[in-house]
Amino acid sequence: MKVICWRIGLLAGLVCLMLSTTPAAAEEDPQPTKMIDEALQIKEIAFEGIEEDSEGLIRSIIQTRVGEEISPYQLAQDEKNLYKDTGFFEDILVDVEPAEGSGLKVIYRLIPRPKIEGNVNIIGNEQLKYKKLKDAISLKPGELFAEYRLWKSKQEVLKTYKESGYYLAEVQTYEDIDSDTNTIAVTFEITEGQRIKVEEINFIGNDNLSPKSLRKQMKTRTGKHFDELFFEEDLTTLVRYYQDTGFNQARISKHEKRFSDDKTELMLDITVDEGPQFIVGKYTVNLTHAEKPAFSEEKIHDMLSPTEGEIFNRGEFEETLLKIEEEYQTKGYLLSQVDANPDFDEVNGIVDLTLNITEGDVIIIGDVHINGLEKTKDYVIRRELDQLDIKPGEFYDVQALRKARQRIFQMGSFIRNVQFVPNNSEGAIRDLIVTITESPRTGLLSLGGGYGTEGGIFGVAQIGENNLWGRAYRIHLKGELGARDRHTGEIRFSTPWILGTPTRFSTSLYNTQRTHRYYGEIFRRHGRDRYTYKRVGGSLTFGRPLSKNTDLSIRLKNESVDADTIDVEGEAVTLRNRLTRSITFSLSRDTRDYMRSLHEPVSGSHHSLSYEYAGGFFGADNRFQRYSADTSWFFSSWFNHVLAGHVRASYLNSISSDWRLAYERYRLGGIDTVRGYEDFEIFPVNANGRINYSGGNKVLYANLEYRIPFANQLTGVVFFDMGQVWDESRTNIFNDFKLKKGAGAGIRFDLMGMLARVEAGYGFDRPDGPGWKFHFTIGPGF
16 A cells, blocks of 8 residues: 555656746637647556456456546556455555556556455363354355454354353464465464353342342342343343333333452343333224124123233233234134234323224135145045135135145155145135145055064064055055964954035054063063954944044944963963943034144144943953043144153953953053053052052043154154053052153154154163163154
8 A cells, every 4th residue: 555655656746847838828829629648648557466357347347448548546446446346455566667669558457355265263172062152153165364354253163151150261362374376364362361250240229129029020140140141131031021020111120240359250240220000901902803803802801811900011912912812813804904002101000901892704615726736636635625615705704714624634654745825816715725745655565474472483574555546545464473472364444524515534453462471570570471252253343423523433343262361369361252332422612733743742632532432232251341542742842842741540340350351451661652661561559558460440640741842754752751550459549549650751763654662761660670671663752
């Protein structure tokens, strides 16, 4: 810069001298155009220090032109523009020398900035990760180096350390320039120092709320390391807390940081301007109804919270507004608007609230377009929509769409995703776009085998189709043969509609033989390590919705059982051709909402009551009545996490002796009941303190899960289970209400349309002492 100023100044003096020796034009003979002194005329412009392909860009920026008279002012402007418009150059020198023959030659000598070579080096960072510091540095490999960006990066690194509580951090920078390649290597050397801790948090001006209650709202805590970002969040949280306690005009007027002499301890002073506390005076609802009104003013008043006369909780009031908007959306009033205008009386501490609600027009469905079907017939989807009045001319009902998504998912695992989107056209009539994603594979053909500790060597063959002919028919045939009393022959068929009605039908024929191991107490006391049972039979099931969310089903079962099992005392007994004929009635209510798959409800609930009657006028050997209740709840949380709860209770009223119904009675333990225990490890203990090895006639167990989706087909889960069984000697279960408990974690993933569950549970009350148990199965949970 100094060079160019000196040279331009010299040039200006030369120009003045030459002008002084030039004869003046006669005043009486003015020239129509400016005359150019040939001695000052630019004959040539040259560039040094740049590549040939960049010359065009430089020429487009400078305003000095060949043929014009030289101008020191214009040369200075060219230098400024080259710096400003390119940012490419470390220094710019402009030389002017006589051209060959006559006139002048202007030479731009450009010194380019060096390029940054490789990654920026960071050394000395032990507490903060390289990536976090790298994100704060604006110097990037291959870019041109700039002193300002180096300074700015240094300040950002120091800021990053201060935000994490390292107020004593120091940063030095080093540049290593290679003049041959015009590159530069940059290194940040960091001395982190000791991380600062919070010694005190003091509040000033908090006349109505105690310091203790305010500190509870903060992430910043005394005795903990200071984090600037957390502290900034805390200031906002404190204001919200004041507003939720009625101090709507509260603000943080000032906050200061004080350091100890060695800068290792921090004292925070937060000054609060509380303002008056407000209570709710009067609600006024201005409601503009649609052609088909959704809610009355009285209904809106019932939704409002806080109520008149209560402290004005701003957060609670905002949640109320969201709830009202959601209620309108659910009823299809997508164009509704809800606005609130508060009127604060600071003198009396009262806020009157006016709600202006415009219901807008209800969206009416135009055409229904179904996209994405590859194999499934269009009518299979459309009949489910028509059943819920999702068709042209009907109102857009969000609840009906949620139910339709549920029913489409329940048709089978070949449905991978379901989306409903109204188009963006103006007006109250809008087409509905239904997008279905199908699994590319709906059939199953497998041949395989393996070895298991219970079944020994076994082979298995399966053939099935989940969407036969594209009509949602499901048919499966399975054959299995094992070396240790293990074989299976089964055929199943089901359809969601029969005879053009939404009546479900399913049937199955089976012949299965299984061996189960006994664990723990039974094995040690009686030397028996397994029991075997064989079931041969079939079932017919019919089901039909009674309303949008309620369903009734009836199942008929005919089954013969052979079993080598144990009686009440644990002694070996043998049952042959034990016949059961029963009818089961089930009533259920299902409001579950599925967003990703049939295995992962994200909200809603499922409740069922069932009654099974066996024997009596059906004849057969076994006579009993079974009463069961089952309930599951699902709550959406942040980041698509789901909190799920499940409780099941069942009571078996048997006329047949208990040991003859051992295979129908209750035992707990395993992945589907109480995890952390072996399968069927939890037996009832009778009133005399002895184990009833035939099982119980009463059962209660509960499961609580927190589900975390990692990907579309991978979910993590943490769980807590508890449960117990009782026999006939316990007429009042609450006299022996000692539930067995287990907890653990696991993962679940999609396996060709089926849910694979891998879980590990810790049983707190196992007979052999607390311990872990690994579980694996393929099939849904609750």
